[in-house]
Each structure stands twice: as structure tokens, then as C-alpha cells.
Amino acid sequence: MKPTRILAGMAAILLSLSVPVLAQEPLRVGAYPANPPWENKTESGAFEGFEVDIVNEIARRMGTTAEFQGMDFKALFVASASRRADMVISSLTITDERLANQSFTQPYFQGALGIGVREDSDLAGVEGLAGKTVGSVATSFGEAWLKENAGTLGQAGTKSYDSTANMLTDLQNGRIDAAVNDIVGMRHAFTQMQGLKVGAEVTTGEKFAMMLPKGSEHLDQVNQIISDMKTDGTMAALHEKWLGVAPAADSFAVTPMPVPAAGE
The missing domain is CATH 3.40.190.10 (Periplasmic binding protein-like II)
Incomplete structure (x- = not known):
């Protein structure tokens, strides 16, 4: 092979290595904007709260970011069912009726x-x-x-x-x-x-969790990240930050669980 071709090939390889790998698309997150300490829209237009911090950490570990959109509580279910949102938060309770039309992560709080x-x-x-x-x-x-x-x-x-x-x-x-x-x-x-x-x-005995579209491709990854956050202490730290107390040793905030199914 001619030296010029070798140099051209090496240049192409170096160029490809210099191009950053594109992150996943931002997570579209629906949230009821007046539900502190779970989530709340500030005067600046940013969202803050316990579940907001959880979502931002999930997005970070997925290699992306979260984009929050404020919605009426009823609209959260429509946004998820129609896949206009990748997930929704707002101290949502897992129920068999909801599981018929939506997917939920494992719970992280007993309400x-x-x-x-x-x-x-x-x-x-x-x-x-x-x-x-x-x-x-x-x-x-x-x-x-x-x-x-x-x-x-x-x-x-x-x-x-x-x-x-x-x-x-x-x-x-x-x-x-x-x-x-x-x-x-x-x-x-x-x-x-x-x-x-x-x-x-x-x-x-309410179980608070994040809701995703039925059969969401993100569900297993998000649920595993929540388990990791429980295991490594991140969830407990956020619990204490926003709710004012450390979670109990056997609480949902520190106990990894599978994706819930109806009847459980």
C-alpha cells in the first residue's frame, strides 16, 4: 500500500475518534408544576424537587438530559399514553387500573x-x-x-x-x-x-413511582438505574435532602425491586 494511502487511512481513523459520540435524545418528562416537595416550578421557570433530582440523575446515568414540561395532573396520563412524554412524575401511585394502560418503575416511596x-x-x-x-x-x-x-x-x-x-x-x-x-x-x-x-x-400503602408509556423501551434501563441509586445511597441522600429525614432501613427508598406487575 502506498504511503499516501496509509496516511489518508490514519487521518480518517483519527478524525472519527475526534467526533464525540452523540448522547441519547433528551428525556421528555411531564410534571405537575405545583407539587412540592416532589416537584415544583420555580419563578425562574426551572423545576426542582425530590422526583426532579431523581429524574436528572437517571438522565445523567443514561448519558442524556431531562426536559421538563409542566402539565395539569390529568394531562400527565394522556401525555404518557400518547407517548408525548417519555416519563411522567408527580407522586404517582401504582395501581392495577393504571398498569393496564401504562408502565411504572419500581416504587421509591410509600405514601x-x-x-x-x-x-x-x-x-x-x-x-x-x-x-x-x-x-x-x-x-x-x-x-x-x-x-x-x-x-x-x-x-x-x-x-x-x-x-x-x-x-x-x-x-x-x-x-x-x-x-x-x-x-x-x-x-x-x-x-x-x-x-x-x-x-x-x-x-x-401507596407506592410512588415514575410512569412511562406502556412497554417503553426505557423502562428496564430506568428501573435498573433506580435500583443502583438505592444501592449506592443516592436515593437515600435525596430523600433526606427533600423530605427532611433519612429513609428507614427497609423502606422503598433503599430496597431494589423489579418492575411492578398487576396484582402484586
Whole structure:
């Protein structure tokens, strides 16, 4: 082979090595923008929160970045089902009904419901909802819980809201008697809102996870990264950063799990 051809071949190899490998496309992430400490859109337009940090770390380990888009809570399910989002977050509970149409990662937090009331209320348990008008966020686990237990709760009526802020404002103003929502987010909100308190906690065994389109090509990789984050202490550190306490030794935040299936 002629020297000029050898040099040309070496130059081509060196040029190919100098071209960076393109990262994966950014992850399109749907998020309810007013759900602290899970996720919240700041005045600058950036997203922050426990689940935001988890997603950003997942994207980093995948060799890409995350692009967040604020959506109404109901719109999250449509965005995932239509594949306009690669994943969605917002303290989402894994349910068999949702698993029929969506995919979920393993859980990283066990949630509970809070019953929010005004400070002058004497409600101290679920029995206090009898005869009351109760608010919940549309399509949320809290709304489903109210509907499923209406026979025993005996509430006089329910009111559905597109946003947590509107629901809690109505609670402040006496338009509803109580509100049901994720207790962590509710307690956080009540540090900013006057005249409201958590009257009762409802243990439900909710499993919070990220939702992806059914059969997503990202599901197994994302789930493995979450397992790695639990094993190497990253998830525990984020839990303490955003929720104020270290997770229990046997909690979802430190226990690697497989991708969930219906009936589990």
C-alpha cells in the first residue's frame, strides 16, 4: 500500500475518534408544576424537587438530559399514553387500573393520604368525613379512594379539582369542609398557607413511582438505574435532602425491586 494511502487511512481513523459520540435524545418528562416537595416550578421557570433530582440523575446515568414540561395532573396520563412524554412524575401511585394502560418503575416511596381541614375543625379521623363536602384532585389516588369508600365514609358530596392550589384555596374559604391528598405534599403546603391543618392521616400503602408509556423501551434501563441509586445511597441522600429525614432501613427508598406487575 502506498504511503499516501496509509496516511489518508490514519487521518480518517483519527478524525472519527475526534467526533464525540452523540448522547441519547433528551428525556421528555411531564410534571405537575405545583407539587412540592416532589416537584415544583420555580419563578425562574426551572423545576426542582425530590422526583426532579431523581429524574436528572437517571438522565445523567443514561448519558442524556431531562426536559421538563409542566402539565395539569390529568394531562400527565394522556401525555404518557400518547407517548408525548417519555416519563411522567408527580407522586404517582401504582395501581392495577393504571398498569393496564401504562408502565411504572419500581416504587421509591410509600405514601399515605392526609385529610386537610381548617384549624377550627375537630375532625380527627376518617369518620369525621360523614356528612361533609370533600375535595380531591381529579384522577388522583385520593379521588379514587373517596369514590371506593363512599359507602363507609358517608360524605355528603365530593368536589373534583384540576389543581391542588385551587382545592386548598376552597378549603381555606369554606367552600369545602375537607380535602384529601398526599400527606407529604399537604403538610408542605400548609407551611405556606394560613388556617389549615392535617386533621387525620390515612395509611393506604401507596407506592410512588415514575410512569412511562406502556412497554417503553426505557423502562428496564430506568428501573435498573433506580435500583443502583438505592444501592449506592443516592436515593437515600435525596430523600433526606427533600423530605427532611433519612429513609428507614427497609423502606422503598433503599430496597431494589423489579418492575411492578398487576396484582402484586
